[in-house]
Amino acid sequence: MAAITPVTTFPIETSRDVAVTTWEAMQAGDDGAAVRLAVYSDRSVQVSGSFGGATVSIGGSNDGETYHALNDAQGNTMSFNAGVLKAIIELPVYLKPWVTGGDGTTNLKVVLSGRKAY
Secondary structure, three states: OEEEEEEEEOOOOOOEEEEEEEEEEEEEEEEEOOEOOOOEEEEEEEEEEEEOOOOEEEEEEOOOOOEEEEEEOOOOOOOOOOOOEEOOOOOOOOOEEEEEEEEOOEEEEEEEEEEOOO
């Protein structure tokens, strides 16, 4: 079980209105390090890669200690065992992914995209 450090980029060179945070090479039992991107209130998450029986959950916290699985626009818990792109409804201060289950073939990429709303 490793703590995966994300990388945040700003793909529009002249603006910080859009942020993209990526957790690469997540494996069975990995926990993504949390990011604080509450200023980006319009958010979505994409999960891709080889699941190998794993489930990826997207969680949020307002205190940085206790995390709860978030929900998509249809009210479904954000826990996935196949590739997906979903909007995030809640707006917690901290966000992070974690992987449960899986095997030696598990290799996942989680990408969080956020846009500032004015």
